[in-house]
Amino acid sequence: MKNVIVPLAACLSACLAPFSAMAHPHIFAEARMEIIEGADGNISEVRNIWRFDEMFSASVVLDYDKNSDAKLDKEELAEIGKTVHESLAEFSYYTFVTENGKPVDLGKPDAIHVDYKDNQVLMFFSMKPQKPLPVKGTLTFGAWDPTLYTAIDFAKDTDIVVKGTHLAVCKHKVVRPDPDEIISQNQNNLTDAFFNDPTGTDMTKLFATRLELKC
Structure with missing residues (x-):
């Protein structure tokens, strides 16, 4: 298992087949994201x-x-967290932020905390901007697997929330792209190679x- 360094699926479970590049998800996760404003008025963590x-x-x-x-006992949960922490670094921990259209560099989470409740694995972690990120301009926040192997789903708009005085007065919009529309608008860029291996x-x-x- 540990010598198969691919997306989250194979990093966690040897009983799943090794990743064969297919542009559709094999694993599904319900997600919640909280964007936190610090005392200095900048984004402190995601x-x-x-x-x-x-x-x-x-x-x-x-x-x-x-x-x-x-x-899964405490030690077993910790081992899962350690494996994910090591393996998802190259995928930016599926967490992406932009400032006025430019990617924001986020530091690695200190740890991936794992729990097991109601027959489901849960993971919790926090990431911080590497440079001060002021609450101004156009900011975007999202979570997705660049390989499309894992589907990160925000079931409700309220599953992406902001916490902070300045963040609260920003204009908020949860963008849920229509796949058919995206494909239609990007026919020249979405090649067969993308659909076979994103x-x-x-x-x-x-x-x-x-x-x-x-x-």
Whole structure:
């Protein structure tokens, strides 16, 4: 398992087939994102909460339940978190922020915290901008897997929230792109190579749900 460095699926569970580049998700996670304003008026951190589907969660239990008690204890959860922390770095931890259209560099999370409740694996982590990120201009926040192997879904607009005085007065818009419209508008850029293997392209962001702030 650990010598297969691919997206989240194979990083967590050896019982899943190795990643074969296909432009559709195999793992599903319900997500919540919180954008936090610091005391200095800048964005201090972006918090992620992911709840994975039961099928994938069951495969994680099978792979990490070393004492075979049909659950994940503290040490086993910590091992999952360590593996994800190491493996998702090259995918920016599926967390993407832009400032006036330009990517914002985020530091690695200190840790990936993992829990197991109601037959589902949950992950919690926070990322901080590497440089001061003021609450002004146009800011976007989203979470997606660049390889399309994992679907990060914000079921409700209220699953992407802001916390802070200045953030609260920004104009908020949750953008949910229409896939058919995106494909139609980008026919010249969306090649067969993208549909067969989106890894290494930046086209997946066009399909991702994101929060847009105008401050």
